[in-house]
Amino acid sequence: MSATIAIRIDGRDVRVAAGISVAAAIAQAGVVATRRDVAGEPRAACCGMGVCFECRVRVDGEEALGCMARVAPGMEIVTDG
Amino acid sequence: MNYDAIIVGAGIVGCAIADALARAGLAVCVVERDTIGGAATAASMGHLVVLDDDPAELALSAYSCERWRALAAELPAASDFRATGTLWIARDAEELDEARRKQVRLAQAGIASEIVGGAALAALEPALRAGLAGGLRVPGDAIVYPPAAAAYLARRAAARGARFVTGVAVDALTGDGVALADGRTLRAPAVIVANGCAAPELVRCVPIRKRKGHLLITTRPPAGTAPLANHQLIELGYVKSAHGADGESVAFNVQPRPTGQILLGSTRQFDDTGSEVTPRLIARLLERGIEFLPDLARLSALRAWTGFRPTTPDHRPLIGRWPPRDGVWLACGHEGLGVTTALGTADLLAAQLLGRPLPFDAAPFDPARYAPEAATA
Numbered sequence: 356m357s358a359t360i361a362i363r364i365d366g367r368d369v370r371v372a373a374g375i376s377v378a379a380a381i382a383q384a385g386v387v388a389t390r391r392d393v394a395g396e397p398r399a400a401c402c403g404m405g406v407c408f409e410c411r412v413r414v415d416g417e418e419a420l421g422c423m424a425r426v427a428p429g430m431e432i433v434t435d436g
Numbered sequence: 437m438n439y440d441a442i443i444v445g446a447g448i449v450g451c452a453i454a455d456a457l458a459r460a461g462l463a464v465c466v467v468e469r470d471t472i473g474g475a476a477t478a479a480s481m482g483h484l485v486v487l488d489d490d491p492a493e494l495a496l497s498a499y500s501c502e503r504w505r506a507l508a509a510e511l512p513a514a515s516d517f518r519a520t521g522t523l524w525i526a527r528d529a530e531e532l533d534e535a536r537r538k539q540v541r542l543a544q545a546g547i548a549s550e551i552v553g554g555a556a557l558a559a560l561e562p563a564l565r566a567g568l569a570g571g572l573r574v575p576g577d578a579i580v581y582p583p584a585a586a587a588y589l590a591r592r593a594a595a596r597g598a599r600f601v602t603g604v605a606v607d608a609l610t611g612d613g614v615a616l617a618d619g620r621t622l623r624a625p626a627v628i629v630a631n632g633c634a635a636p637e638l639v640r641c642v643p644i645r646k647r648k649g650h651l652l653i654t655t656r657p658p659a660g661t662a663p664l665a666n667h668q669l670i671e672l673g674y675v676k677s678a679h680g681a682d683g684e685s686v687a688f689n690v691q692p693r694p695t696g697q698i699l700l701g702s703t704r705q706f707d708d709t710g711s712e713v714t715p716r717l718i719a720r721l722l723e724r725g726i727e728f729l730p731d732l733a734r735l736s737a738l739r740a741w742t743g744f745r746p747t748t749p750d751h752r753p754l755i756g757r758w759p760p761r762d763g764v765w766l767a768c769g770h771e772g773l774g775v776t777t778a779l780g781t782a783d784l785l786a787a788q789l790l791g792r793p794l795p796f797d798a799a800p801f802d803p804a805r806y807a808p809e810a811a812t813a
Binding site for chain 2 (some may be wrong): 418
């Protein structure tokens, strides 16, 4: 069993495996959407390799790609889901 | 099949011509080798702007912008037409003098504009850096999403009977029509070559060169954030960049999209004919953008892409009959102004083809200026 770390997703304290991507942490936390498009439709991680930009979230206040960013202890992730 | 006119190319110029000719009752066929509005049209910014540095260009762009404003109410929402106006930015007193000369030239074509000082500029566009001298506001300019506008013109032409053949290239002009790559031939007494950078592939000696450009769009800012720009913002140095000699240039040219995204231009290169994005040019684009709009640095880039402007030696489009070949007409070579001038180009070409009164002087755009001498003698 790998080490876990504490982060916050949409204000909720969760523990996730260290070293996983933000997108994986969001999925593990049961949050379906990372953001909403112009029409208000929910969007989620798609390509997983930093190209499609569907997994945009705010990490510690800055916009980031969930699939490219790695979790870190105390990280604050805010989705638009 | 027999038509009255065949149009090669369904970019925004070809679509506008199809619309104008179908409206006049002609049987029209448009042949597009790729998709409608998919090349230079899709790559462009869609800034509907009156440019005044050449009297012919001023007449064409002023007429065309008026036509866009008249069309605006009809355009579907996806066309994203917005009457943002243009704000030409002067960094110093010398550039503000240039803004004043620009105002006089625009006024001569009936285009209203106002000089704004440094404080007024800051009030209109709070995100611009401090210390700019002022600028010239042209309220009649606008923005549009070009592929959607082209698709609308195509649909309107089709509703009036125009036929669109897409996904098939024209292999050759046959003298009485066109030969398609799939072996079919289409016949018409008039063939209008409106395929931009690809025109020299069909018509020998047409002097069109590809001039590469890079554009970049940011993600949307968080909800509730003030937009980074309200007008389309361009530095007054732009014209020097746009009409300068060969080589590479970058000018500050920013468009606020209706979503709050920022569309950032513009670069110009003659030497690079590959479509890949060049990181060095993107870096220069961003540096230039941040120099004027410091908060641009806080946004994320969503996409960057390139496109090619079909450029003629005198920077004027080729609109009219091509003397060396009977029945061949040109409507190409619009460089970076094809979206703006599509409607004026269509009106001019339709008037020429139908023998009707011309909307403005056609002589500066006459393709004969580049026809091989032996053929025109």
